[in-house]
Amino acid sequence: YINEKDISSLINLPQSSTRGNENVYYQKLNLALPNLLLERFAKNTTNLIKLEFQGCSEQGLCYNPQTWYFDLISKKDAFEISKPYKAQKTDKKTKIESEESSIANFLATDNFFWILLSFFGYGLLLSLTPCILPMIPILSSLIVAKSNAKFSKKYSFFLSFIYVFFMSLAYAIAGVIASFLGASIQGILQKPIILILFALIFIAFAFAMFGAFRFELPLRFQTFIHKKSEKGKGVLGIAIMGFLSALIVGPCVAAPLAGALIYIANTGNALLGGSALFIMSFGMGIPLLFIGLGLGFIKPGFWMEKVKIFFGFVMLAMAIWILSRIIEENYILIAYGILGVFFSVFMGIFEKSFTIISKIKKSILILILAYSLSIFLGGLFGAKNFLNPLNFNTISASKPALSYDYINNFEQLKQEIQTNTKPIMLDFTASWCENCKLLDELTFSDERIIQKMQNYKLIKVDVSENNNEQIKTMKEFNVFGPPVLIFFENGKEKLKITGFISADDLLKKLEP
Numbered sequence: 339y340i341n342e343k344d345i346s347s348l349i350n351l352p353q354s355s356t357r358g359n360e361n362v363y364y365q366k367l368n369l370a371l372p373n374l375l376l377e378r379f380a381k382n383t384t385n386l387i388k389l390e391f392q393g394c395s396e397q398g399l400c401y402n403p404q405t406w407y408f409d410l411i412s413k414k415d416a417f418e419i420s421k422p423y424k425a426q427k428t429d430k431k432t433k434i435e436s437e438e439s440s441i442a443n444f445l446a447t448d449n450f451f452w453i454l455l456s457f458f459g460y461g462l463l464l465s466l467t468p469c470i471l472p473m474i475p476i477l478s479s480l481i482v483a484k485s486n487a488k489f490s491k492k493y494s495f496f497l498s499f500i501y502v503f504f505m506s507l508a509y510a511i512a513g514v515i516a517s518f519l520g521a522s523i524q525g526i527l528q529k530p531i532i533l534i535l536f537a538l539i540f541i542a543f544a545f546a547m548f549g550a551f552r553f554e555l556p557l558r559f560q561t562f563i564h565k566k567s568e569k570g571k572g573v574l575g576i577a578i579m580g581f582l583s584a585l586i587v588g589p590c591v592a593a594p595l596a597g598a599l600i601y602i603a604n605t606g607n608a609l610l611g612g613s614a615l616f617i618m619s620f621g622m623g624i625p626l627l628f629i630g631l632g633l634g635f636i637k638p639g640f641w642m643e644k645v646k647i648f649f650g651f652v653m654l655a656m657a658i659w660i661l662s663r664i665i666e667e668n669y670i671l672i673a674y675g676i677l678g679v680f681f682s683v684f685m686g687i688f689e690k691s692f693t694i695i696s697k698i699k700k701s702i703l704i705l706i707l708a709y710s711l712s713i714f715l716g717g718l719f720g721a722k723n724f725l726n727p728l729n730f731n732t733i734s735a736s737k738p739a740l741s742y743d744y745i746n747n748f749e750q751l752k753q754e755i756q757t758n759t760k761p762i763m764l765d766f767t768a769s770w771c772e773n774c775k776l777l778d779e780l781t782f783s784d785e786r787i788i789q790k791m792q793n794y795k796l797i798k799v800d801v802s803e804n805n806n807e808q809i810k811t812m813k814e815f816n817v818f819g820p821p822v823l824i825f826f827e828n829g830k831e832k833l834k835i836t837g838f839i840s841a842d843d844l845l846k847k848l849e850p
Contacts, residue, residue: 339388340379340410348375362394376410376417385410387419392830450610457614461621475656476583478629479543479649480576491631497576498630502623504580509619510612512584529804530664533770536582540657547650584619644685651681663770671717671727678710739788742798748811751797756829760795766812766822769802773838774821784841790848794825 339345349369354361379385387408409420480497654677662670687703689696716727723729742765745751755762767774781787801808801820811817815824825833825848833847 339386339390340376341382341385342388343379345375345379373417380410380412380417383412385412389422453610453614454617457618458621461618462624464618465622465625475649475652476579479547479653480579495627495631497573498627500573500576501580501583501630502620502626504577505584505623506616506619508581508584510616514608514612514615533660533664537657537660540653540660544650544653544657547646547653647684651677651684667722668717668720671713671721671724673717674724675710675712675714675717678706679714682707682710740782740791740796742796744798744800746799746801746808746811748807748814751799751811754795754797755826758795761793761832762795762797762826763791764815764822764824764826765796765798766815766817766820766824767798767800768820769800771820776838777821781839781841781844786845787841790845 349371351369352363352367354363356362387410389406389408391404391406393404406422408422411418411420480501655674658670658673658677661673682703685699685703687700687707689700691697691700713721713724713727716723721727721729745754751764765777767777782791799808799811801812801817812819815822817824821837823833823835823839823844824831835844835847839847
């Protein structure tokens with residue numbers, strides 16, 4: 339198009355090949371715009387050329403349709419065409435560009451400062467999602483574990499900063515590696531043996547907080563660290579936990595992360611992409627810095643022993659939560675039930691209460707004990723619902739509202755996409771993906787979504803094992819980690835959504 343005038347029929351195009359009902363061109367296509375044609379339609383000093391196209395692989399999978407714009411500048415004896423750029427406004431026909439593709443295109447704008455500032459904003463928004471929640475008890479427990487006579491607001495904030503810094507560093511490094519390998523480092527680390535080892539680390543930390551033993555570096559190393567910093571003791575452990583937590587505890591994929599990975603993979607610019615990921619992750623960690631600052635107001639004393647016991651149980655709860663990715667839910671209910679009983683006893687449920695505060699504390703512990711016994715009994719009878727563990731009548735009858743086919747083989751998926759007459763939704767999921775569970779529990783349980791999905795062929799692609807076949811499938815669909823929803827119509831990708839999305843937002847995106 340020149341100034342919104344369709345000129346495609348006036349251009350002498352090379353001989354095309356036919357594939358299905360479409361005319362296609364292989365490899366490169368060179369277009370020549372004669373001066374006579376430009377003079378006819380380019381009446382202004384600055385004119386607009388619009389080019390619409392869609393790329394497909396020879397295996398038959400098609401990517402998002404693209405719209406490129408060029409400025410056509412009329413001069414005395416010639417025309418000058420600018421470099422292509424993406425339009426800021428999109429109509430309904432071009433609405434299908436995915437969020438991560440938009441972000442990847444934004445990264446190509448070359449405005450380094452604006453890109454980093456925007457990704458910091460993305461991080462702040464992601465800090466309001468469940469992505470960051472598992473980090474809160476970990477950091478709080480680590481800071482309390484380091485409390486001593488020299489405990490202060492400054493030191494507490496410093497520990498939080500170290501934790502967030504190395505968490506951000508892990509996101510950046512893992513993201514850059516993943517973009518080049520086409521595989522998620524976080525997915526690789528969700529192997530059962532890795533999760534069990536990390537759960538054991540949390541259990542060890544818990545017993546250390548109970549006073550069973552203490553983690554101590556050899557005296558020679560302690561002296562070396564102390565020379566480097568008066569408060570250097572324990573910083574290495576905080577840094578390691580921050581780094582590992584980002585990879586193992588919180589593997590959260592959202593559109594900004596996926597957009598940065600696509601940009602790195604396409605351009606090889608690891609510096610800009612990695613910097614954007616680091617800044618985004620640091621933005622996610624801002625709430626953790628405030629938590630560390632708040633813990634700095636705690637005054638050391640005898641009562642801190644109870645606080646350490648509390649956070650010891652928090653560490654045990656985190657260990658169970660990590661194992662929930664590989665253990666049946668009813669066994670997790672049993673484990674949490676047992677933990678709740680021990681927590682109530684150790685926190686003083688049987689101690690005498692004389693003050694108002696101690697009576698309130700005892701009442702809360704009684705409620706925790708009652709709930710713990712209920713989920714323990716529910717788990718024994720096969721319940722899987724934390725909110726309604728004693729409703730045994732619905733346990734066997736409860737079934738997913740939506741019916742999915744499970745396909746992990748790329749060739750089968752390609753065949754299904756090309757031959758199925760119904761629109762298709764691919765749901766990339768994993769057992770260790772918390773946002774995937776939220777999608778199932780909140781979004782796909784909505785009656786409006788259930789009704790809408792009756793028109794779709796629903797396919798789940800489980801990438802829990804992160805094996806070669808699953809990595810290949812993710813790479814072919816440009817997926818860096820779950821959850822990702824991809825919608826196809828007539829064999830062509832129409833919409834791609836990365837990360838959690840609410841039912842209301844999904845319905846808006848699916849509007850024709």
